Amino acid sequence: MVEDMSCFLYKDILVITSTKKSPMLLRSAVLLFSMVSVIFIFCVCIKQITTDARTKFMESNVIHNLTPGRLKQTHIPNILNYPEPLSFNRNECAPNPVMFFAILSNQRSGSGWFETLLNSHINVSSNGEIFSVKERRQNASSVLQTLDRVYNLDWLSSASKNECSAAVGFKWMLNQGLMDHHKEIEEYFKRRNVSVIFLFRRNLLRRMVSMLANSYDSHAKLLNGTHKSHVHSAEEADILSKYKPFINSTSLLKDLKDMEMKSAKALQYYNSSRHMILHYEDLMRNHTKLKDVQEFLGLPEMELTSRQVKIHKGPLSDHIQNWDDVNKALTGTEYESFLEADY
């Protein structure tokens, strides 16, 4: 937007100067014209480079706005899965269809919190990060076997609600085989009617702080010698947030771009599965988003709750050791807003 404006401004100046007739002014007008052309071309180029890279991911806002329409089209009664588990009998709930879902996300994007919210629903079994175990994602066939167990309701975890599950799934990080075996997985999702919930975090700088702090704590174990990735009290959050990570400001722009591109790619790979896109920030701001999720999963609506407490609160400048460098590196770039935004 800003780039467009500046291009127009230069064109207006050109029109004004070239209406005067003196040769001196004419010469300056020609000079100005060539300068403007260069600037104009530069503007256009910059714009193309950045849009190419960014549209996919940032336009997920646009896709998100379309989701209600999409929801109506692919409404729940169309998806009728009646799993027959080997490990137990669905008893009186056997006539109820079960929605299959997978939460596709990245580390430190609120997926743990989101999953506790989902699991507070009496009819949801979200079985955690099952592909954190390497053997399960070694090759496509071990991935699909694991998926079969989950969607046949034979995956037993502390979250399983067994016979009266109306929606069953788990959370899956993009770096846990989802990108390597995307062809087979996408085909499986379609064949078995698996719905996808993308959960992304818009502020990738905050995500970076959270990743670095979590990685530090896995060694430092700040909470009385225990490493915790998620906490349930303000005191624990305070202790964990005391550590301020150092961020490499030289590679920062490239690192942010890489993070962005990876999510954009996942969106591309899985865009033909039935899906919805959620952003962590929107969930934090507006709990009624959870209604959309329940509708998407075809669930009877309930109030969802979580005991988890956010670790890094308040301005980012309080949470980054070399804030000045980071501030300098991002000011004037497309990621400038990450410096300001909450959550």
Ligand SMILES: *[C@@H]1O[C@H](CO)[C@@H](O)[C@H](O)[C@H]1NC(C)=O
């Ligand atoms: C997927 O849903 C369709 C209806 O849209 C249904 O006919 C089909 O049996 C379902 N597939 C499986 C494997 O449950």
Ligand SMILES: *[C@@H]1O[C@H](CO)[C@@H](O)[C@H](O)[C@H]1NC(C)=O
């Ligand atoms: C896939 O990996 C599993 C273990 O994770 C292994 O037992 C199996 O032989 C592998 N299959 C193929 C086709 O490589």
Ligand SMILES: *[C@@H]1O[C@H](CO)[C@@H](O)[C@H](O)[C@H]1NC(C)=O
């Ligand atoms: C949800 O769970 C409750 C209690 O287990 C059960 O009575 C009800 O039928 C379930 N609803 C659906 C839609 O499966």
Ligand SMILES: *[C@@H]1O[C@H](CO)[C@@H](O)[C@H](O)[C@H]1NC(C)=O
């Ligand atoms: C650490 O241990 C002390 C003493 O046992 C206790 O009072 C304190 O609450 C613990 N702190 C945390 C964060 O668990």
Ligand SMILES: *[C@@H]1O[C@H](CO)[C@@H](O)[C@H](O)[C@H]1NC(C)=O
């Ligand atoms: C920061 O990143 C640059 C470029 O990737 C690298 O050369 C440099 O060693 C890094 N600095 C630190 C302190 O890690």
Ligand SMILES: *[C@@H]1O[C@H](CO)[C@@H](O)[C@H](O)[C@H]1NC(C)=O
């Ligand atoms: C999904 O992504 C592919 C590859 O970029 C694209 O060709 C296709 O139009 C996309 N489909 C939808 C439904 O967005």
Ligand SMILES: *[C@@H]1O[C@H](CO)[C@@H](O)[C@H](O)[C@H]1NC(C)=O
């Ligand atoms: C909260 O989310 C709901 C459902 O997506 C939406 O209708 C509502 O306008 C949102 N409210 C605010 C304040 O953003």
